[in-house]
Amino acid sequence: MDHDRAHDPLVRDVIRMTFELTGRLRAHMDGVAASLDLTPMQARALFVSHQPVPMGLLAESLHCDASNVTGIVDRLEERGLMERVVDPDDRRRKNLVLTAAGRRGSEQLKDRLRADNPILSLDGPELEVLHGLLLQVLSADVPPEMPRRTHPSPQI
Amino acid sequence: MDHDRAHDPLVRDVIRMTFELTGRLRAHMDGVAASLDLTPMQARALFVSHQPVPMGLLAESLHCDASNVTGIVDRLEERGLMERVVDPDDRRRKNLVLTAAGRRGSEQLKDRLRADNPILSLDGPELEVLHGLLLQVLSADVPPEMPRRTHPSPQI
DNA sequence: TATTGTTATACTCTATAACTATA
DNA sequence: TATAGTTATAGAGTATAACAATA
Numbered sequence: 001m002d003h004d005r006a007h008d009p010l011v012r013d014v015i016r017m018t019f020e021l022t023g024r025l026r027a028h029m030d031g032v033a034a035s036l037d038l039t040p041m042q043a044r045a046l047f048v049s050h051q052p053v054p055m056g057l058l059a060e061s062l063h064c065d066a067s068n069v070t071g072i073v074d075r076l077e078e079r080g081l082m083e084r085v086v087d088p089d090d091r092r093r094k095n096l097v098l099t100a101a102g103r104r105g106s107e108q109l110k111d112r113l114r115a116d117n118p119i120l121s122l123d124g125p126e127l128e129v130l131h132g133l134l135l136q137v138l139s140a141d142v143p144p145e146m147p148r149r150t151h152p153s154p155q156i
Numbered sequence: 157m158d159h160d161r162a163h164d165p166l167v168r169d170v171i172r173m174t175f176e177l178t179g180r181l182r183a184h185m186d187g188v189a190a191s192l193d194l195t196p197m198q199a200r201a202l203f204v205s206h207q208p209v210p211m212g213l214l215a216e217s218l219h220c221d222a223s224n225v226t227g228i229v230d231r232l233e234e235r236g237l238m239e240r241v242v243d244p245d246d247r248r249r250k251n252l253v254l255t256a257a258g259r260r261g262s263e264q265l266k267d268r269l270r271a272d273n274p275i276l277s278l279d280g281p282e283l284e285v286l287h288g289l290l291l292q293v294l295s296a297d298v299p300p301e302m303p304r305r306t307h308p309s310p311q312i
Numbered sequence: 313t314a315t316t317g318t319t320a321t322a323c324t325c326t327a328t329a330a331c332t333a334t335a
Numbered sequence: 336t337a338t339a340g341t342t343a344t345a346g347a348g349t350a351t352a353a354c355a356a357t358a
Contacts, residue, residue, distance in 0.1 A: 005270075005276060006267065006270045006271060010280070010283055010284065010287060011270060011273075011276070011283065012266075012270070013287060014275060014283055014286060014287050014290065015266075015269060015270060015273060015275070017287070017290040017291070017294060018181060018275060018290065019181075019185075019203065020294060021290060021293060021294060022178050022181050022182065023200075023217075023218075023219055024219075024294075024297060024299055024300060025174060025178050026178065026182075026219065027219040027299070027300045027301075028300050029175075030219075031300055031301070039326095039346095039347065039348085040326095040347095040348090041347080041348065042347095044179075047175065054316080054317095055316075055317060055318095056315090056316065056317080061179075062179075063179055063180075063182065063183040063186075064348080064349070064350085065349070065350055065351085066316080066317065066318090067317085067318075067319080067349085067350075067351080067352095068348065068349060068350080069317085070317070070318055070319080071347080071348080072347090072348080075347085090315095090316085090357075090358070091316095091356080091357060091358085092315065092316040092317070092356065092357045092358065093315095093316060093317085093357095094316080094317070110168075110171075111162065113171060114161075114162045114167060114168070114171060115162060117167075117171060118293055118296075118297040118300075119170060119171070119174060119293055120161060120167070121292060121293050121296035121297055122289065122292065122293060124166070126289060126292070127166055127167065127170055128166065129285060129289065130170060130286075130289055131166060131169060131170050131173070133278065133282060133285065133286055133289075134170065134173040134174065134177060135173070136277060136278065136282070137177060137274055137275055137277050137278060138173060138176060138177060138180075140274075140277035141180060141274040141277055143180055143183070144180060144183045144184050144187055144274075145183075145187070195323090195324065195325085195349090196324090196325090196349095197324080197325065198324095210339080210340095211339070211340060211341095212338090212339060212340080220325080220326070220327085221326070221327055221328080222339080222340070222341090223326085223327075223328080223329095223340085223341075223342080223343095224325065224326060224327080225340085226340070226341055226342080227324080227325080228324090228325085231324090246334080246335070246338095246339085247333080247334060247335085247339095248333065248334045248335070248338065248339040248340070249334095249338095249339060249340085250339080250340070
């Protein structure tokens with residue numbers, strides 16, 4: 001018999017706190033992005049593009065529709081940080097490759113992200129514990145699909 | 157003598173994983189919002205407005221500029237979920253108060269957010285540990301200011 | 313036929329600057 | 336003078352639908 005965890009005060013508290021921390025981490029990331037004159041989405045795209053990645057996969061990583069990635073990559077390409085390279089094995093597919101400037105930018109982004117990160121208020125052993133918990137959540141969880149508002153059930 | 161943690165592989169790993177989890181949690185939240193026909197920011201505004209809160213404080217909670225809150229609250233008010241109430245003690249200030257429908261919506265939002273949350277792959281004791289870590293990070297960390305791009309130092 | 317990426321569209325979010333009204 | 340909130344603006348993000356090229 002499984003106790004109903006939805007009414008567990010601990011669950012409520014942890015969800016409220018993850019909401020708060022998620023907001024702060026995002027603000028921290030956006031601040032770092034701004035310091036490099038990147039928009040939040042441009043920075044996230046740079047962050048996850050270590051090796052060549054097709055547009056569709058980037059859309060998944062960014063949790064947004066594929067049609068949005070066109071514009072985001074357009075602006076990164078105009079700025080000389082990324083290039084679209086047609087995949088020779090499947091000419092429909094375009095792989096995104098960082099330029100030298102893109103790699104430098106990505107490194108700076110990550111350096112600055114590490115420099116002042118809120119989670120660094122934890123010491124080594126605590127980070128180890130957090131690492132274990134994150135590993136468990138990430139491997140157990142199936143990444144959610146992109147949010148859709150097609151058939152909402154409002155009731156409010 | 158403090159070891160330089162920026163080069164600690166554990167720190168890098170944990171930051172990469174928090175980036176991933178943060179993205180998934182946001183996608184989860186946005187999906188729940190969409191199921192109630194709310195935009196992401198409308199849902200976040202509803203989430204943090206349990207008791208009357210002035211516009212400026214809501215802007216801080218949402219990590220965005222105060223000017224944005226006007227439009228977000230406009231749409232929630234048009235929909236009958238919130239009301240602006242002028243503060244009698246300081247007539248410049250407007251407190252945001254949930255309507256009955258707003259309270260129902262907020263409850264549904266939180267119910268659905270708990271129902272399928274990725275962090276629920278953790279069991280009770282693990283949640284306790286996470287709770288402790290979150291408490292420490294949140295109390296040690298000073299919430300970052302809103303990201304500004306006024307004086308960037310690009311170098312890329 | 314199905315898939316990858318683009319375009320067109322309409323709306324929301326976003327920060328900045330200038331503004332109103334209160335203090 | 337300073338603060339709370341609004342308006343105007345321009346740009347970026349957002350999902351949907353329709354489309355082209357390729358498989």
